[in-house]
Amino acid sequence: MRTLFEYIPRILSAFKKRDQRRLRKLNDSVLRETAVDSTKINFRLAIISYVLSKIVSKPRLLSEDCQPALSAIEYSLVKLVKKMRIADERMIMDLFSEIETNVSLLEERDPRFVIGLLSKGKLKMAATFYAQGMSLGIAAEMTGIDKQEILDYAGSTMMFDRLTEEKTLKERMKIARQLLSG
Amino acid sequence: MKKRDVIVDAGVLISLTSSCLDNLLYFFAEKYNLRFIIPPSVEKEAVTVPLKKNIRKYLFSAIRIKNAIDAGVVVVVDAKLEEDTKNLMKTANSIFFVRGRPLHLIHKGETEMLILAKQLGVEYVLMDERTTRILIEAPILLKKHFEREFHVNVMVNKKNLEKLTHEIGPLRTLRTSELVMLAYEKGYFKSFESLEKSVLEAALYKIKYSGCSIGFREIKEYMSGVR
Numbered sequence: 214m215r216t217l218f219e220y221i222p223r224i225l226s227a228f229k230k231r232d233q234r235r236l237r238k239l240n241d242s243v244l245r246e247t248a249v250d251s252t253k254i255n256f257r258l259a260i261i262s263y264v265l266s267k268i269v270s271k272p273r274l275l276s277e278d279c280q281p282a283l284s285a286i287e288y289s290l291v292k293l294v295k296k297m298r299i300a301d302e303r304m305i306m307d308l309f310s311e312i313e314t315n316v317s318l319l320e321e322r323d324p325r326f327v328i329g330l331l332s333k334g335k336l337k338m339a340a341t342f343y344a345q346g347m348s349l350g351i352a353a354e355m356t357g358i359d360k361q362e363i364l365d366y367a368g369s370t371m372m373f374d375r376l377t378e379e380k381t382l383k384e385r386m387k388i389a390r391q392l393l394s395g
Numbered sequence: 396m397k398k399r400d401v402i403v404d405a406g407v408l409i410s411l412t413s414s415c416l417d418n419l420l421y422f423f424a425e426k427y428n429l430r431f432i433i434p435p436s437v438e439k440e441a442v443t444v445p446l447k448k449n450i451r452k453y454l455f456s457a458i459r460i461k462n463a464i465d466a467g468v469v470v471v472v473d474a475k476l477e478e479d480t481k482n483l484m485k486t487a488n489s490i491f492f493v494r495g496r497p498l499h500l501i502h503k504g505e506t507e508m509l510i511l512a513k514q515l516g517v518e519y520v521l522m523d524e525r526t527t528r529i530l531i532e533a534p535i536l537l538k539k540h541f542e543r544e545f546h547v548n549v550m551v552n553k554k555n556l557e558k559l560t561h562e563i564g565p566l567r568t569l570r571t572s573e574l575v576m577l578a579y580e581k582g583y584f585k586s587f588e589s590l591e592k593s594v595l596e597a598a599l600y601k602i603k604y605s606g607c608s609i610g611f612r613e614i615k616e617y618m619s620g621v622r
Contacts, residue, residue, distance in 0.1 A: 245544075245545050245546075248493075248498065248541075248544070248545055249493045249494060249496055249498065249545070249547075250496060251498075251499045343525075343526070345541075345544045345545070346498075346500065346526055346537055346540050346541050346544060347499070347500060347526060348500055348501045348502050348505050348524060348526040348527055349406065349502075349505070349524045349525075349526070350501065350502025350503065350504045350505050350524075351499060351500070351501070351502045353502075354502060359453075360405065360406060360440075361406070361409050361410075361413075361453065361605075361606070363606070364406055364409075364410065364523065364605060364606020365604070365605060365606055367606055367608075368603050368604040368605055368606040368607065369604055371610075371611070373525065373603075373608045373609060373610045374610035374611055374612055376525075376529075376536070376540055377536075378529075378536075378610075379529070379532050379533035379536050380532060380533075382613050382616050382617055385569070385570070385573050386573060386576060386577070386617075388567050388568075388569065388573075389569055389573040389574070389576070389577045390577065390580075391567075392399060392401070392429070392519055392567075392569070392577075393399075393423075393427050393429075393577070393581075
């Protein structure tokens, strides 16, 4: 819960100010914390902080029409700040769900993409966890995203070029050829 | 000819089938007597669940994998994996520590593959999942990777690392990319005649975009050596 106590008030403050840069930085910090402390709460917080940063980056989601939905998200965040120290895990998860429902309501006003913000956020976070070094299985379980979806996403990025492999391609092919000759 | 066994993970089967490259499995099974082995959990994940729940996105792959199982090219091997999987997972997830806390790296499904290989005495594992593969091949590389990603010192519990290395034994890993390259070298794409090289390159990018952990650099490197 330490991560939650530390970051939720800051996320609320940045969201109120519609400060995308700050929200992205907070999301980066939550991601780092989640790698070290891989609880479901931290995973969920990482997704929410990412989605909130995306919301404030889209002018169409900040228009006058969207204000009631944005206020509802803020209200849910305030509720989370107030209750987080006394709430148990289940209660926290319910409050996260409330925030997510409000995000969906925001999108209902202006649906543009087949994949919603929340699903996109989950996928992006799952791929990031995988890129950081968690296994595919853990990234999938914690975010609820299919392994193949994560693989498809990861495959189109540079993540496999970022890590210098121990074995060269020549060595790998040597091993592969041995399979047929052995 | 002696049967040569390879343990395969769900990701490989899904990416091969969704790329219409699953005939590679038949090619190697028929010509080189390879047997592709999966645990029941992989069959459940890649075949049973998509078919039962009618998950449209994965039905095509599920049916093709089922076909390969029915044809005996992919073999489902039931084994008692639970206890050993639990123990190995505990060890693997207590190797790297940050601020005194263990980094949870691998999941039940991935660990099961390693246990199945050990129980059956199979030396080769075909997997596209990067973390488990690096953990097998060069765990210290993961430590460096984490340090770069998180800007923290990562401590290694050497006892658990040695235990893991001992437990999994001398496993050799392959990615789908190597299987495709090997197929090319053995004439699998010959029927494309003048397009043989192009189809190889296209196939490599296709599986890369399906999540095989090969870098763009490696594809270019291999293609530069193909005449």
